[in-house]
Amino acid sequence: MPKHLLAVDNIVKEFSAVRAVDRLSFQVKKGEIFALLGPNGAGKTTTVRMVMGVIRPDRGQIDYFIDSETPIKPSPADLGYLPEDRGLYPEIPILKTLVYMGVLRGMTRVQATVAAKQWLERVELGDRTDDKLNTLSNGNQKKVQFIAAVLHQPKFVLLDEPFAGLDPVNQDFFIEIIRDLRDRGTTILLSAHQMNLVERLADRVLLMDRGREVLQGTIPEIKNSFPIPDKIVLGFAVGQDISALSGHPVVESFETLVDGQYAFLIKQGESVGKFLAAAASLDITAIHSESVSLHEIYVRAVGHDRRPQEAGRDA
Amino acid sequence: MTVGRKRQGAMRSGRAVIEIAKWEFSRWFKWKDQIVTVLISVAIAIAMSGGNLLVDKSDGKKAQVVVQGYELLTAPPPADSRVHLMPAEGKTEQALRAAVARREIDGLLILHSFDDAELVVYKDPLWKGDLEQYLTQERQRQKMQALKLPPAELADALAGVTLAVTFVERGKRGTSLAEKVTAGILIGLMLVGVLFSSTTQFIAITGEKQQRITELIVSAVTPQQWIDGKILGISAFAFVRTIGFVLSVLAFIGVSLYFGMGLEIPLEITNPLMLLLLVILSIGGFLFWNTFFGAMAAVINDPNTSSRSALMFVPFIAAIGFSFKALVNPDTVLMKILTVIPITSPAVLSARLVLTEVTPLEIILALLLLAFSIWLMRLIAGKVFQLGILMYGKEPSFREILHWAGRVRIRS
Numbered sequence: 090m091p092k093h094l095l096a097v098d099n100i101v102k103e104f105s106a107v108r109a110v111d112r113l114s115f116q117v118k119k120g121e122i123f124a125l126l127g128p129n130g131a132g133k134t135t136t137v138r139m140v141m142g143v144i145r146p147d148r149g150q151i152d153y154f155i156d157s158e159t160p161i162k163p164s165p166a167d168l169g170y171l172p173e174d175r176g177l178y179p180e181i182p183i184l185k186t187l188v189y190m191g192v193l194r195g196m197t198r199v200q201a202t203v204a205a206k207q208w209l210e211r212v213e214l215g216d217r218t219d220d221k222l223n224t225l226s227n228g229n230q231k232k233v234q235f236i237a238a239v240l241h242q243p244k245f246v247l248l249d250e251p252f253a254g255l256d257p258v259n260q261d262f263f264i265e266i267i268r269d270l271r272d273r274g275t276t277i278l279l280s281a282h283q284m285n286l287v288e289r290l291a292d293r294v295l296l297m298d299r300g301r302e303v304l305q306g307t308i309p310e311i312k313n314s315f316p317i318p319d320k321i322v323l324g325f326a327v328g329q330d331i332s333a334l335s336g337h338p339v340v341e342s343f344e345t346l347v348d349g350q351y352a353f354l355i356k357q358g359e360s361v362g363k364f365l366a367a368a369a370s371l372d373i374t375a376i377h378s379e380s381v382s383l384h385e386i387y388v389r390a391v392g393h394d395r396r397p398q399e400a401g402r403d404a
Numbered sequence: 405m406t407v408g409r410k411r412q413g414a415m416r417s418g419r420a421v422i423e424i425a426k427w428e429f430s431r432w433f434k435w436k437d438q439i440v441t442v443l444i445s446v447a448i449a450i451a452m453s454g455g456n457l458l459v460d461k462s463d464g465k466k467a468q469v470v471v472q473g474y475e476l477l478t479a480p481p482p483a484d485s486r487v488h489l490m491p492a493e494g495k496t497e498q499a500l501r502a503a504v505a506r507r508e509i510d511g512l513l514i515l516h517s518f519d520d521a522e523l524v525v526y527k528d529p530l531w532k533g534d535l536e537q538y539l540t541q542e543r544q545r546q547k548m549q550a551l552k553l554p555p556a557e558l559a560d561a562l563a564g565v566t567l568a569v570t571f572v573e574r575g576k577r578g579t580s581l582a583e584k585v586t587a588g589i590l591i592g593l594m595l596v597g598v599l600f601s602s603t604t605q606f607i608a609i610t611g612e613k614q615q616r617i618t619e620l621i622v623s624a625v626t627p628q629q630w631i632d633g634k635i636l637g638i639s640a641f642a643f644v645r646t647i648g649f650v651l652s653v654l655a656f657i658g659v660s661l662y663f664g665m666g667l668e669i670p671l672e673i674t675n676p677l678m679l680l681l682l683v684i685l686s687i688g689g690f691l692f693w694n695t696f697f698g699a700m701a702a703v704i705n706d707p708n709t710s711s712r713s714a715l716m717f718v719p720f721i722a723a724i725g726f727s728f729k730a731l732v733n734p735d736t737v738l739m740k741i742l743t744v745i746p747i748t749s750p751a752v753l754s755a756r757l758v759l760t761e762v763t764p765l766e767i768i769l770a771l772l773l774l775a776f777s778i779w780l781m782r783l784i785a786g787k788v789f790q791l792g793i794l795m796y797g798k799e800p801s802f803r804e805i806l807h808w809a810g811r812v813r814i815r816s
Contacts, residue, residue: 141623165420170623174616181431192423193624237620 093154094119094245094276095140100149102135102300109135110146111300117245117278122271124291125280126383132300133280134173137249140278141170155244166195169243169275171235173250179223183233184209186222187240194241201240208236212262228259235263239270246270248279252286264290284383294383298391311386319361323368324350324375331371339364350375420625424633425640432604432641438648445652449659467531469523470500473515478546481538486531489513500524518543584731587755589653590682591731593646594689594751595724601642601690602697602720608634609701609789627790631698632782639690646686681767682754688774689750692781693720699785702792703805719747727751734759744770746777 093116102110110132117123125133138144140151152160155167178186184205191201209215212232214225222230231254239246251267252260260283267290271277281287287294288308296303296311304311325331331351335343339359344352355361466488471477474491481487492500500512504524510531512524518539523532548558612618621630700716726748730739734756742748743756749770756762788805 138619143619143622165624168623170620172616172619172623174619176612176616176620178431178617179615189423189427190620190624193420193621 092118095278096150096152096154096160097136097140098150098152100136100139100146100151102132102139102144102146109300110139112149113297113300113302114149115295115302115305117276118293119276120271120274121292122267122277122279122290124287124294125278125297126282126284126287126294126387127297127303128282130299131282131297133282133297134249135300136297137173137247137278137280141168141247143172153245163245164195165193166241167244169194169238169241169246171238171246171248171251173253173280177222177230177234177237180221182219183214183222183225184218187233187237190237191240194243196241204240204242205236208240209233211266212236227254228256231255231259235266239275243275245276245278248277250281251279252281252283260286284387288383296383296387296390298387303387303390308383311383312381319355320352320379320381321355321361321364322346322350322352322375322377322379323373324348326372326374329371334364334368334371337364337367352379417626417629420629421633421636424625424630425637428608428634428637429641429644431608432638433644438645441648442652442655445656446659449656452660467510467529469511469513469535470495470503470509471513471515472497472500473513473517476515476517477542478549479542481534485534485538487535487538518546583758587734587758588728588731590754590758591724591727591751593649594686594727594754596649597642597646597686597690598693598720599717600645601638601694602717604641605634605638605694605697606701606704606716608638609698610704613702628783628786631695631702631786631789635691635694635698635782635785639687639694642690642694643687646690678757681757684771685750685754685774688771688778691778692746692750692774695778695781695785696720699781699788699792699805702789723747724751727755730755730759740766744773746774749774 095117097113097115099112099114100110101108101112113132113136115123125131125136127133135144139146153163153167155161155163177183184202187205187208188198188201191204192198196204206215206218209218212229212235214229214232217225217229222233225233235248235251238248248267251263255263264286267277267279271292279287279291291308293305293307294311295305304314306314323334327349329349334340334353335351337353339356339361341354341356343354346352353364355364466486469487469489470492471489472492474489477489481489495503497512497514500509501524503509504512504526507526510525511529513535514522514524521539523529523535529535548561553561612621625633696719697716704716726738726742729736730742730752733739739752739756742752743762743766753762753767753770792805
């Protein structure tokens, strides 16, 4: 039996003159969290829609291997979906809506009611089962929409931008829930542009740009395959002249941070010790190093830091 | 795929359609609305009957008219007349005119003879017709009596004439006002029911598009299942709403009958076979038009700005407009053709069933064509819905819609 649950092979999707997804291939292993990463317009949502069967690819193949050695058409009960456009019926009580969604996914009414109540308790909405969706706060609405995607305990869940519009507390809450789903055996494919959150969550990632793959693998694999300089952050006392450091031969670039702190990127292969020796002559108030983030890897990999308006071509 | 798996898939598909239908029905149907509609009808009927009673009550007193020349009259006005005549009892004409001016009496009739009479009143009386009719009959009676006819011949001479109406066209019978009203109500109910369901369908689908619910549903069920469930659920809603209207009409008639307003229900409509046919035609009409409106709603991006919002109602309004022609003459060639065309058959056939004789062949042909067109329209609606429901920001052209509709494959 294949180790992967989903195989996407060389898919292409075009809208008018725009190629939203261009020869993209990846596999999602059973029980992992696989993340599609990229800015707006990278082709993530189009990819997710094709994987979910909402739209069809112009070319390429998408195969599911749910409890099967050969490709099968998954049943609605096998799949869970949190779309980027995640509306629900605003004028209907949330429990009623969740039960309806569960029933459409193959649950009995009783099963759906029990599961919905449990989930609502878990997200601290247990006392609001009869409230209409439009009476809930934005964050709570997102919780209900998330429950609609996972209520029926699917084997495979697609979460399109699950962190969009969430405050940091709720982002952490969702990370915890998604991890828990994975630990219970659910395979998860998510798309996101918050690379710092995905870095904390995903087992494997696929970095996308303009519909194409940029990098793919586990976080360590990506970091190893795309080595970029170490970053050293130094804080100095007021009035210190750092020109000797910013122009130091081992420094590739530097960035002014807040409160008299500066981030220095050290050239690949150069000695950090030489740089620190030069810095020791100044009055240092803070020092720490940072590992390179996915965001920095992404920016370097695509060769530019795309502005939102450049990226706003999402199909 | 094995037969067992296929059957399981079909069962799940059927269950999904039923669940969607139940959801749509419960989403829109409110018991409170039904009860309020019936209560409003009863209230209107009571108000109207009460108004009539007030009018009757004022007439019930009967206009008090003093007659100078009372001795010329041989019999009082009939019991249902709104006039009560009294002799002048020696009062002068001037005094009686003054009594009319003071509104102590309603009128003064100065009767010199039946050919020379004057009525003195304060204002134009509603009961003038009753008085004229009575005086005419009194005049005729006295003239006939002057001929000294025997009582039997006199009664015979004064008896009214009843016309027996026969029609040149075979099988054609007369239509009473009640039948015409009933046929009009049936067409009206179809109009109201379809407008109810179509606007509901329209609000449901465009709302789901705008609230971005479509993608979530389409990921769980096929567009065909979704539109099938919607058509069933909203048609059921429209049918129950129409039953509610029928109950309202019946309540209205019941209250009216209680207060003696003279409304009646044609006996033909209480025939069980007729009732069954009317129910089938109503359901058929709702299903047919709901498939059409479901497909149209899916290709409307924003109902507030799209010109199609109004345009989509034109075919239905035109069909209903033609249907009302049946009330004028239900047996023209045009009406017979419209009886079997699915766009008009639910309304026209319902009306003609009440108004005239419809051959079994016409009924069978109309039902078969209606059933086939519903099935075909359902497939077309499914295809258009599938492609239109996920289109945001852009409405497909009519050419594109026709292209999608043409992609429907009819499988045996």
